[in-house]
Amino acid sequence: MKNTLYVGNTQKFNAFLLFYVVTASQIGVGIHGFQRVLYSEAKQDAWISLVLSFVLAHIAVMVMMKTLDMYESNDLYGIHLDIFGKYFGNFLNFIYIVYCMAAFLAILKNYIEVINTWVFPYLDTIFLCITILIIVVYAFSGGLRVIVGICFFSFFFILWIPPILIFPLHYSDLNFLLPVLDTELKGIAKGVLSMSFTIIGFEIINIIYPFVKEKDKYKRYVHFGLLFTLFLYLSILLISLTFFSGEQLSKTIWATLTLFSIIRLPFIERVEIITICIWLIIILPNLCLYMWSAYRGVLRMKFISTKKFTFFFVLIIFVVNLYVNKRATINMLNDYFGKVAFIVVFVYPFILFLFAFIKKKIKKSQVSKNEEN
Amino acid sequence: MKKTKPILILLICTLFVAGCTEQKILERISITTLLGYDLEEEDKVTTTLTVRQVSPDDKSSLETQSNTEETSNGTSIKVNLQTSKKIMAGQLRVLLFGKKLAQDSIEQTLHTTMMNSEISSSIYLAVADGTTKEIIEAQYENITDIGQHVFNLIDHNVEEQHSVSSTLHEVVRNNYSPFRDIAMPIIKKEGQIIKINGLAIFNKSKMVGELSSEDAFYVIMLRDKFKAGSVELSLPGNTLNHDRDQDDKLEVSIDSIKSKRSINLTNPSTPEFDVTVDFGCRLIELHSNENTGRPEVTKKLEKAIGDKMESEISRIIKYTQEKNSDIFGFGDDYYASVRNSGLTEAKWHQMYPNMKVNVKVNIEIFRNGVFE
Known part of the structure; x- marks a missing residue:
């Protein structure tokens, strides 16, 4: 097959690091406020929606990996080109690049909005945007291995969240979880849909696959990564559901942060302020991975240097950032992006798998025919 | 190396520029610790607050400010006109509502407070008997910082x-x-x-009644995971000694060791609840010379205390039913145990006054003091 990527061993990384890549790419800004949307759809059964959405994610990721396994060492862009040909393939690649940019923008804007609301209400968004972009460019310029290193690093900045949830547990009331399964199935399904913005990120394996060293056992690490995120999200969601009363939860925009604001430690009174600042390290791998994905796609179309790409990418993000500056616009961005992400991450892999499968079959029969002749 | 240099410079710049964001230097701001809202005529709200100012020469001063305006932000602007330093609300500890405001509705004030990200959600709320202005602006001999004092009092x-x-x-x-x-x-x-002079109970966001501070013990017993607390009871005089008259009260004081309560819905249509409280305690005070080490005396005492508590709890529940204020969260239990109930707030408030509660208190006296 054509378009195969040849990646040298020096550029590859060990398969177990995929665990950190998957968790780091999934956990981002969505975790701040996913409870609200989820609750408004699925009520007290929100946790069922969450578990279901992760089941779906496991299936989707399995299909993605099946597709990738059909090619020895190729990423999504190469598969597109192989299946759909040069023009339509490139068109799909272009869409995926735009998707990566939109994801980048959504993460950036949501994080800036949180900073502006909780910590610095009068700070200019432009200033914040530039600062974050500089850090991202710095990390990005180190290449994939550095980005994976940041993923590994940021994982340990997430680990302190579960123990700190013990404090709000004091105020929790199990009655808020009952009665189980009282919501209609439609509501639960809608809840699954609304999770897409929070759960995405694992589609990175579409792009990162050729860079994994041990291709025979990488799958388990991806699934482990998903399981860890499930554990984290579920513990936060269950505590939020019991901590807040229903209508209160649907009025709380960033429930996780409000959850933290009840914690009062002797040496620090407002834990959530520290949390928000540390969160930069947690979203950094997110931003870098999406930027890197976009770069891989651009490379397939036209060879340009990293420097040039960085310049244009940052410029576009910065300019768009100027126009998305109200809460209402950001919410709209999240809504649209969530819907698109659902299609890209949960629906499209199945379609792609079907095409790849048919293509393989046709090729096989052609080969055998040639042999017969 | 050539590449890293400009990046390094940029990074150093960002590091230093970070110091130029909004500054909140302690010496240049004043800190609110206590905030009081009172209702005035024409829907205006008076805000009274204590402000602490930290000055570099090691002395911090306190002052109180008060102003009347329609929105709380409006007041805050006016109060800022009266102080020399910018007022920050991040260290707010206690929020007081004047009784009149509480009886009108605290909904709007709560909403405003929640919207402000500066204010922590672990601050205490309380109702002031009378106006908050009286309490905050009064001069006290032994209280230097009223904000901290009220916080410690409640805490x-x-x-x-x-x-x-x-x-x-x-x-x-x-x-x-x-x-x-x-x-x-x-x-x-x-x-x-x-x-602390009692407990204000609300219907939705309006204050509708008051319970005495002794009743608070029973309210907590039914509401929360109960840990510590002591209560004083007066039992009928003939509980332990039949020679004494019934009206001659026997005073008992007990201290809780452990308590467990369970609420079960037995009949959804009335609705009817069974409330069982298992209460383990130790005896602190007993105005009688009876030997409490003897099992039959303890048993009698346990029964009498249990009966007394049952009647107290029933009385409090009845009072809240009269005022239609479900402070115990029976509605949550109802909603949690009845499937597809379609319960709404209005419906529950119609049902609550007719609710029947069977209270059962099981007392266990573990130990008494060192002197029988």
């Missing part, structure tokens, strides 16, 4: 379970929960001291 009483915990989070949660109502302590100024 230690909540910790020892003498008063219902009323953090902003819990109040807002109960306010937005359709089947549960708010309860918060009432604070009163008596001469030179400030004290």
Whole structure:
């Protein structure tokens, strides 16, 4: 097959690091406020929606990996080109690049909005945007291995969240979880849909696959990564559901942060302020991975240097950032992006798998025919 | 190396530029610790606050400010015109509502407070008997910092379970929960001291009644995971000694060791609840010379205390039913145990006054003091 990527061993990384890549790419800004949307759809059964959405994610990721396994060492862009040909393939690649940019923008804007609301209400968004972009460019310029290193690093900045949830547990009331399964199935399904913005990120394996060293056992690490995120999200969601009363939860925009604001430690009174600042390290791998994905796609179309790409990418993000500056616009961005992400991450892999499968079959029969002749 | 240099410079720049963001230097701001809202005529709200100012020469001064305006931000602008330093609300500890405002509705004030990200959700809320202005602006001999004082007053009483915990989070949660109502302590100024003088109970966001501070013990017993707390009971005089007259009261004081309560819905249509409280305690005070080490005496005492508590709890529940204020969260239990109930707030408030509760208190006296 054509378009195969040849990646040298020096550029590859060990398969177990995929665990950190998957968790780091999934956990981002969505975790701040996913409870609200989820609750408004699925009520007290929100946790069922969450578990279901992760089941779906496991299936989707399995299909993605099946597709990738059909090619020895190729990423999504190469598969597109192989299946759909040069023009339509490139068109799909272009869409995926735009998707990566939109994801980048959504993460950036949501994080800036949180900073502006909780910590610095009068700070200019432009200033914040530039600062974050500089850090991202710095990390990005180190290449994939550095980005994976940041993923590994940021994982340990997430680990302190579960123990700190013990404090709000004091105020929790199990009655808020009952009665189980009282919501209609439609509501639960809608809840699954609304999770897409929070759960995405694992589609990175579409792009990162050729860079994994041990291709025979990488799958388990991806699934482990998903399981860890499930554990984290579920513990936060269950505590939020019991901590807040229903209508209160649907009025709380960033429930996780409000959850933290009840914690009062002797040496620090407002834990959530520290949390928000540390969160930069947690979203950094997110931003870098999406930027890197976009770069891989651009490379397939036209060879340009990293420097040039960085310049244009940052410029576009910065300019768009100027126009998305109200809460209402950001919410709209999240809504649209969530819907698109659902299609890209949960629906499209199945379609792609079907095409790849048919293509393989046709090729096989052609080969055998040639042999017969 | 060539590449890293400009990046390094940029990074150093960002590091230093970070110091140029909004500054909140302690010496240049004043800190609010206590905030009081009172209702005036024409829907205007008077805000009274204590402001602490830290000055570099090691002395911090306190002052109180007060102003009347329609929105709380409007007042804050006016108050800023009266102080030399910018007022920040991040260290706010206690929020007081004047009684009149509480009786009108605290909904709007709560909403404003929640919207402000500066304010932590672990601050305490309380109702002031009278106006908050009286309490905050009064001069006290022994109290230097009224804000801190009121906070400590509520905090230690909540910790020892003498008063219902009323953090902003819990109040807002109960306010937005359709089947549960708010309860918060009432604070009163008596001469030179400030004290907790009972429990205000709410219907939705309106204060509708008061319970005495002794009743708070039973309210906490039914509401929360109960840990510590002591209560004084007067039992009928002939409990232990049949020669004594019934009206001659026998005073007992007990201290809780452990308590477990369970609420079960037995009949959804009435509705009817079974409330069982298992209460383990130790005897602190007993105004009698009977030997409490003997099993039959203990048994008698346990029965009498249990009966007394049952009647007290029933009385309190009845009172809240009259006022239609479900501070115990029976509605939540109802909603949690009945499938597809379609329960709404209005429906529950119709059902609540007709609710039947069977209270059963099982007392266990573990030990008494060192002297029988």
